[in-house]
Amino acid sequence: MPAVAIAVSSYKTTDQTLLEDVLKDILPLLAKEDSSLDIVITEEIHSVDYLDYVLGKLYSGTREILLAEDLYDTPINVLFNQDSSHHLNNRWDLLVMDKGEVVHLPHKELKKVCLRKEIDKHERQDSTENDPLYTVSALGGTFDHLHDGHKILLSAAAFLTASRLIVGVTDQELLQKKQFRDQLESYETRSENVRLFLAMIKPSLEVEIVALRDICGPTGAVPEIESLIVSRETVSGGQIVNNARKSKGLKELKVHVVNVLGGKEEDGWKEKISSTELRRRRSIK
Template sequence: MVEESSRVLIVLPYTPPSATLQRIIGQTIPLLRECQSQLDIVVIPEFKTSFQLDSALGKMYSVTRDVFLSYGMINTGINIIFNNSHFVESNLQWKVVLLPQETTFETWKLELGREQYRSLEHYALHDNIMEEIKGPKDANKFHVTALGGTFDHIHDGHKILLSVSTFITSQRLICGITCDELLHNKKYKELIEPYDTRCRHVHQFIKLLKPDISVELVPLRDVCGPTGKVPEIECLVVSRETVSGAETVNKTRIEKGMSPLAVHVVNVLGGREEDGWSEKLSSTEIRRLLQSSISSN
């Protein structure tokens, strides 16, 4: 378990180009390798559209993860925080905080107390290029939103799905999490995290992004889960590879006299639709790597 005080925080004034982000992430490597740390990245500008957010998160998680993998840092956690300048009011503590050169916490309106970090460093920015992505403004568009999944060894793809879900939800987020009894046929099933552990990680991540949202975690025992029972749900968030499940959900709702759900599709991190997403980031691959590590030791 990573100690809270071993985390590293980067404050970004915009979503930088990949090469710039690689350089900034590279500066954290010695800090992160001293102990089993995890990296928090806060993006200052407010995102207005889920399309813009999805694109930015996909790039930032991918670039950061690629840098970590190049150093053999397979298990280093990444959290990208957005539209939430009040995350510093939590009980989180950081080993090191990195700010752009010649700026302070006040520059970015971050009320970070001295007791929340051990040291402060700066990094250089050589550009001010921010990718312009347009789309309909849909922050907090739905009062009640639902999503579902196994969420084993919560990874970057899970975090993008949860991030977009919180972005479009104003009040209540219902997350179905596959119960243990339905996972017996999964590969490397002995390494699947218990249901309670998976729930805790999902809850912690959502609250990091949006502390005031109501989160309901429910056991998922069938395709529909709460979407087949809760009429108040307005939107179902799915990844691009699981759109067909949304069709089943809406068919079930209509048969039960409920309104069909708006379906919000999030991009898959890694892989291509043409080859069945064979190279996508997955919990199965994480468990395979864990099994390989255990075997080699």
């Protein structure tokens, strides 16, 4: 179960062809059972919109290469805004750094590949100002078979939250009509996967997971929540939540919208990455 990591400055500042070459070099490792791939962004990210953009490019571009080898289930995790010593303390079997530096290389057949380090002035973030952080934020979802789209949503929420993140995970009783229901993960499994991912992305964050039994969940009633993070596909839910809060005399939430990974709004997001497709693939194995 090899654990592999690649350190990059960002999607914009790393030559995509060279990154693809690295990925192709490590495909034999990623094809092994229970392998994993972490991509570590070494650039400090200040804007949630920029983060959303970079995560979308890194997750989708990497997944496309893995899909060509039928590696649909190999987990990808994009890490950002973390202390470099934390990276080196991770128990990766292989860590490819900028300028071809390789840390702990047990697989001698892998060549060193240099990732471009120079940053063009036009490729920098639009602003060096930090986005405001909220003391308490919230989001919700089913989070079945935690996939790349879920990870982008959770990453944006973690980025925007200074202290406490409330995650509503859909209760099992509301999922009776889901397709391929026999492959649906339990509430406990889905909740634990969310917790583990957030602990990896932002260890300092206090994460509170609650069972979601209606569209609003705690966001419609908890006064201290300041922001709500939604996907572009479910943006209408933000207005429903704010209407519910307004009816109770609570302050409306600042709604942050994260892009959907794959698919287009005009066709109903048909091609988006989804838990349904992951369950379908498992049902035919």
